[in-house]
Amino acid sequence: MNHLPVAGKVLTLLFTAAFLVACSGSGSKEDEAAAEAARQAEIAAAEAAREAERQAAEAAAAEQRELEQAAMAAGTVFYFDFDSSVLKPEAQQALDAHIALLKTTDESVRLEGHTDERGTRDYNMALGERRANAVRDYMVVNGIASYRIETISYGEEKPVAYGSGEANWSQNRRVELVK
Amino acid sequence: MTITRRVARLASVLCLAFLAPLAARAELVIEITQGVDDPTPIAIVPFAGTGAIPEDIAGVVQGDLARSGQFDPVDRGDMLSLPSSEAEIFYRDWRAIGTEYLLIGRASAAEELRIDYALYDVNRQREVTTGTVTGPVNEARMLAHRVSDAIYERLTGIPGAFATRLLYVSVTRNPGGKDYYRLTLADSDGARPIVLLESREPVMAPTWAPDASQVAYVSFETGRPAIFRQDLRTGAREQLTNFKGLNSSPAWSPDGNTLALVLSKDGSPDIYLLDLASKRLTRITRHYAIDTEPTWMPDGKSLLFTSDRGGRPQIYRYNLQSGITDRVTFEGVYNARARVAQDGRNVALVHQREGQFHIAIHDLVTERLHVLTSTDLDESPSIAPNGSMVLYATKLGDRGILSAVSVDGGVKFRLPARSGDVREPAWSPYISP
Numbered sequence: 033m034n035h036l037p038v039a040g041k042v043l044t045l046l047f048t049a050a051f052l053v054a055c056s057g058s059g060s061k062e063d064e065a066a067a068e069a070a071r072q073a074e075i076a077a078a079e080a081a082r083e084a085e086r087q088a089a090e091a092a093a094a095e096q097r098e099l100e101q102a103a104m105a106a107g108t109v110f111y112f113d114f115d116s117s118v119l120k121p122e123a124q125q126a127l128d129a130h131i132a133l134l135k136t137t138d139e140s141v142r143l144e145g146h147t148d149e150r151g152t153r154d155y156n157m158a159l160g161e162r163r164a165n166a167v168r169d170y171m172v173v174n175g176i177a178s179y180r181i182e183t184i185s186y187g188e189e190k191p192v193a194y195g196s197g198e199a200n201w202s203q204n205r206r207v208e209l210v211k
Numbered sequence: 212m213t214i215t216r217r218v219a220r221l222a223s224v225l226c227l228a229f230l231a232p233l234a235a236r237a238e239l240v241i242e243i244t245q246g247v248d249d250p251t252p253i254a255i256v257p258f259a260g261t262g263a264i265p266e267d268i269a270g271v272v273q274g275d276l277a278r279s280g281q282f283d284p285v286d287r288g289d290m291l292s293l294p295s296s297e298a299e300i301f302y303r304d305w306r307a308i309g310t311e312y313l314l315i316g317r318a319s320a321a322e323e324l325r326i327d328y329a330l331y332d333v334n335r336q337r338e339v340t341t342g343t344v345t346g347p348v349n350e351a352r353m354l355a356h357r358v359s360d361a362i363y364e365r366l367t368g369i370p371g372a373f374a375t376r377l378l379y380v381s382v383t384r385n386p387g388g389k390d391y392y393r394l395t396l397a398d399s400d401g402a403r404p405i406v407l408l409e410s411r412e413p414v415m416a417p418t419w420a421p422d423a424s425q426v427a428y429v430s431f432e433t434g435r436p437a438i439f440r441q442d443l444r445t446g447a448r449e450q451l452t453n454f455k456g457l458n459s460s461p462a463w464s465p466d467g468n469t470l471a472l473v474l475s476k477d478g479s480p481d482i483y484l485l486d487l488a489s490k491r492l493t494r495i496t497r498h499y500a501i502d503t504e505p506t507w508m509p510d511g512k513s514l515l516f517t518s519d520r521g522g523r524p525q526i527y528r529y530n531l532q533s534g535i536t537d538r539v540t541f542e543g544v545y546n547a548r549a550r551v552a553q554d555g556r557n558v559a560l561v562h563q564r565e566g567q568f569h570i571a572i573h574d575l576v577t578e579r580l581h582v583l584t585s586t587d588l589d590e591s592p593s594i595a596p597n598g599s600m601v602l603y604a605t606k607l608g609d610r611g612i613l614s615a616v617s618v619d620g621g622v623k624f625r626l627p628a629r630s631g632d633v634r635e636p637a638w639s640p641y642i643s644p
Binding site: 115149150151152153154155157158159161162183184185186187189190194195196 | 384390413415416431435436456457459460473475480501503504517519523524545547548561563568587588590591606609634635
């Protein structure tokens, strides 16, 4: 809205200029008035276009902020059951938010697969990769180009919860999305 | 991944192969938790010495024999005399304290270290064996282990595996900071630890070349897993793989020419063979399931590996001549990471029973499996080159420790670290003097 006073001043100046030209007495007064009206219409149209563009940009920015907030709210960690790489419904929902956001940018992401400490380390390396791939495949199926997604497995090497027991293990069976 | 991050990662890796042991003190402490029911009493008299002997030779031998669980060494305080030659032996002194065998010896250090030893049967009052080992003075502990090997073989009929070494990975978790991963080389009793690699990123799956001159392992120091090999004599280090996806589970062939490994560059994890001279890569399994953890049969003609192609992880065998794969384990829902003893018969593996992970031995001849451990979260079994003991990783409270169990389950000892978590032990092959 702070553009309007400026536009008002411009219009006032233009009117003043038109008045001075009119008072100079040269040429037809009707022609000058018509030219003046056309000029004013042109200025108003340009102003309206600028305003529409600005509003569209603002709406897009708001939508982008909403997508970013949704992605942030969804979290960047997706959890799995023991010895499973099946995406849970809540993980799919969370990923949908990230996918929607990624479709508006050309950012790349890194998916880091992890397991709990049960079972052998190298088998868990493979399981962590399988989990990262499950997330990648879901993103690709939903329209994110595979070249934008890097996957890596850390197996059981980088737990977030160090103790034993399901309360810790369930936090460690995860894929983390890193930008 | 930015270039600066990669550089930072590379800079965080330290190769320390040339450094002398950081401390004379072992990082691992040995606690014997179970021995045989009727261990053989043996007196190991402090060895006489001339010149500067850097180690208590008899003390090292005593520790070795005690750790085997099959011997009950006499306390030095109970010894009535300290002979160092046959002429000084009074058998009644030893019969009086109930010992069956007596080991005496002398060490002399000059240009090199020479250890002469003699073993006597107290009841029969006669010499059982004598011997001499020689070598560099700074290898005194290894020479003492060679004495242990000779005594153990003479009394049990099985070659000793004390003059061998261990690789293991330790992790120091730093709250609020970054973790440290270390690959360490130590004597079989945990003494003389040398850090081969220190990194802020995971180090995994250490393994030995069959002549014990080199090791291979997986390091994430580049930001991705890659297989490296490192020469223990020169310290020279070579990155062998850098493929997209998994680069894991290196396993040296018995002839030393080939490395079996796991890559997922073509989709799912499969077993490949890397010819170390030509660097030619051959894919040997093709399955959408997980195929991993390859290990060679001692004859080099087939490999065992873990696969979940049947739904859950089980051990399979791939015959390199016929190209045929057959399933080896059927008992239970989880059998993984096999290691084969030199006899080609006993296979140590991780077996899940009632939700817990134990170390078990699968006998390839009888096709029977027996569980050796009763703790949970046991993993990474590694068999001594003489086939007598299985070293593995487990948890004690919240700490990762190493433990060992005899293949018959009768002897157990623990090797907890003084600090941090220890894991992934790899027992070396025999080391030629």
